[in-house]
Amino acid sequence: MPPPELTEAECRRCGTYIAGLDGRYACGVCGWVNDHSxxxxxxxxxxxxxxxxxxxxxxxxQPPGRGPEPGPQPGPEPGPGH
Known part of the structure; x- marks a missing residue:
């Protein structure tokens, strides 16, 4: 399979100029991502x-070790007056 081609476009959400591979884009400014298809x-x-x-x-x-105990974990102790 040939190497991917660097492609460029404007983000469809915020208009930022973005680069992608083979027409697949993800905008680092607003988080928009186009569908892989x-x-x-x-x-x-x-x-x-x-x-x-x-x-x-x-x-x-992984070596055996003591992980967190199952069940609910205790929260912080309430301070004075609570």
């Missing part, structure tokens, strides 16, 4: 992603 070409599948970890590689197990 509006891109100029299809998104790559997971097996086409060069940064995808190898299948045999798994996340390391």
């Amino acid at each position: 509006e891109g100029h070409r299809r998104l790559p599948r997971a097996d086409e992603d060069p940064d995808r970890p190898a299948r045999a590689r798994r996340r390391p197990k």
Whole structure:
């Protein structure tokens, strides 16, 4: 799959000039994001992603430890006069 193309447009919400990849945009000023289907070409599948970890590689197990106790956690103690 060829590398993505840098594309530019105006944000549809606030008018800020923004850049994106293959026609997919996200505005850092107002938070507007266009739908992925509006891109100029299809998104790559997971097996086409060069940064995808190898299948045999798994996340390391976390060492056992004391996590937070289940159930509601106590809140702050009320101050004098409450």
